[in-house]
Amino acid sequence: MSDVSRLPGLAEHHWAWQAEAACRGLGSRKFFHPAGERGEDRAARDQAAKEICARCPVRAECLQHALNTGEAYGVWGGLTTEERRAYVARRTVGAAA
Structure with a gap:
């Protein structure tokens, strides 16, 4: 049997904030650009993502x-x-400086 006494404790505190994120459940398409996306399309997607972030309690x-x-x-x-x-x-x- 493995000796788990030297393992670090739970690391939940490192990621628990994600449960409160405004983007939770929205998928990644709003936040990550597809290959080749440029110009106005990319700027519009970025702006839409930032609007979600602006109201996020864990920004x-x-x-x-x-x-x-x-x-x-x-x-x-x-x-x-x-x-x-x-x-x-x-x-x-x-x-x-």
């Missing part, structure tokens, strides 16, 4: 998750991939 937790895990795609916490990169770059520059 801050979602954004922090995306920043901590380096989410490379999609709208998380109301920010697109490009916006998250810019956010990280501003924080990095600010920390170096």
